[in-house]
Amino acid sequence: MxxxxxxxxxxxxxxxxxxxxxxxxxxPEVVTEKMVSYLQQEALTGGYALASQFAGELQELYVQAAVLLNCSPENIAYTTSATDAYAKALTAVNFKQGNVILTTDDDYISNQLSFLSLKDRLGIEILRADNLPNGDLDLESFEKLLISHEPKLVALTHIPTNSGLVQPAEEVGAICRKYDILYLLDACQSVGQMVVDVKKIGCDFLTATGRKFIRGPRGTGLLYVSDKVLAKGMVPLIFDNMGADWTGANEYKLAKTAKRFEFWESSIAGRLGLTTALKYINDLGxxxxxxxxxxxxxxxxxxxxxxxxxxxxxxxxxxxxxxxxxxxxxxxxxxxxxxxxxxxxxxxxxxxxxxxxxxxxxxxxxxxxxxxxxxxxxxxxxxxxxxxx
Structure with a gap:
């Protein structure tokens, strides 16, 4: 560099x-140039016609995100923010009254508010693991809580927005795999700043935003969805024609890839800007x-x-x-x-x-x-x- x-x-x-x-x-300047150029063309051509001309380049977003996170392009969904991605992941989990979300004290405000909303609406329980005196997550205590409460979901924020703490994402992933517990990782502050390898971490969902350390445009985000989640047929509560085909009056067929978590309508300029930012990172390494x-x-x-x-x-x-x-x-x-x-x-x-x-x-x-x-x-x-x- x-x-x-x-x-x-x-x-x-x-x-x-x-x-x-x-x-x-x-x-980076190349991100701005890409977006401005597209918008200028869109003003002359119209949204649909121009988007079809960029079909191949739009698919590059999934390739570049997969390179950065070490997964397949089929595991990537485009979202409008990390919170959008997080909400879609949460609604894919079939929570019932009494189910437990196991999380930590070091979390993001939007995530905690989502948990509290689920608590009020569905009657779930929120359990927060203890920290060691130095601020690290107490992994021994965490595992004991997981064994005794059998959470429906483990939710960890890799780096909280209010602190420089880096939480042990890989170690938590190993515990979740050991007991076959769904694992959602908020990587909003870590993707683009450091190596984030979903294969090593072993999460089922990972959320990220374009506007922070990826250095992409606002109004863009990413959701990683594991093969296990896709194979189980998990899908957000609300989806549209990007997520499924309408095959009969009362029937539909889900998309096979993580695109089932996307909505069809989005900013094409934003998508291209995010793709350019991801490529910029990957070129640097x-x-x-x-x-x-x-x-x-x-x-x-x-x-x-x-x-x-x-x-x-x-x-x-x-x-x-x-x-x-x-x-x-x-x-x-x-x-x-x-x-x-x-x-x-x-x-x-x-x-x-x-x-x-x-x-x-x-x-x-x-x-x-x-x-x-x-x-x-x-x-x-x-x-x-x-x-x-």
């Missing part, structure tokens, strides 16, 4: 320090991206650890490109404004984003920085210098 070339291909790098890839990252990010974050955390009055709040034996902190020498909003004054792009995370985690940490809000492989060590040193004052 040549970071200088990558920065040249990322227009938003030139006038700011962008550290919000966990929110919505900067897209996700293993190269991961190694660069690891080195970058090591430098980042070391520099921030030396700043008086700054407290890091990311737990766990493995940490990601999300870094959260507060400052004791000034109010957090003053620190946030200081960063804004220097054209540093970041985000704030609040207690209602992660009620359980923030309550345990006794926090109301944190500043969240999320660098990516187009950032440099020099940029991070500049931020550290700014925060020293």
């Amino acid at each position: 040549d970071v200088n070339i990558i920065r040249q291909q990322t227009k938003g790098c030139s006038d700011k320090i962008f550290l919000n890839s966990a929110g919505s990252s900067l897209v 996700i293993a190269n991206i991961e190694q660069y990010n690891i080195r970058l974050m090591q430098q980042f955390r070391e520099a921030f650890g030396k700043i008086d009055g700054l407290q890091l709040h990311d737990l766990g034996s493995r940490q990601s490109n999300i870094l959260t902190f507060t400052t004791s020498n000034r109010p957090i909003e003053d620190t946030a404004q200081l960063l804004r004054d220097h054209e540093i792009y970041f985000s704030l995370s609040f207690r209602n984003f992660a009620v359980i985690d923030f309550s345990k940490k006794k926090l109301d809000s944190v500043i969240r920085l999320s660098p990516h492989y187009f950032n440099t060590a020099e940029e991070l040193e500049k931020i550290a210098d700014i925060l020293h004052y």
